Amino acid sequence: MGNKLYVGGLPYAATESQLSNLFSAHxxxxSARVITDKFTGQSRGFGFVEMSTAEEAKAAITALNGSDMDGRQLxxxxxxPQEARSGGGGGGGRFGGGENRGGRSRF
Structure with a gap:
């Protein structure tokens, strides 16, 4: 088991310091990171916490999974492990030769 934890169901107002404080009891x-939308800067409602040992990570999962934070269930x-992202999904729909299939318009 690794030391890095996924934390979902975060309140959108949750900060990285609140996340760190919550997990430091265990x-x-x-490190504690709240993932934000890169365009709006708004929290996406999840984050990651890295504990120093696998035992601490396991204790945090046991204690906090299903617990409540500001009315939201964590x-x-x-x-x-983050998989290497494929290069953009294969070029985005370039199948066949253009949109004018079927010849000329009938006007």
Whole structure:
């Protein structure tokens, strides 16, 4: 088990320091990040917390998964390793030769 945790269901007003404080009751928090929309800067309602040991991470999952933060139920589990993103989904719909299929318009 890794030390990095996914935290979902965050209140949109939650800050990284609040996230760090919440998890610090269960061990040493190496880092806490709230993920924000890169255009609006608004929280996307989830984040990541890195604990210093796998045991602390496991304790935090046990204690905090399903718990309440400002009226929202948290989902806390082991973060999946980030997969290398494929290069944009294969070029975005360039199948066939253009939009004018079927010949000329009938006017």
């Amino acid at each position: 061990g040493t928090v190496e 989902t806390v589990n082991e973060a999946k």
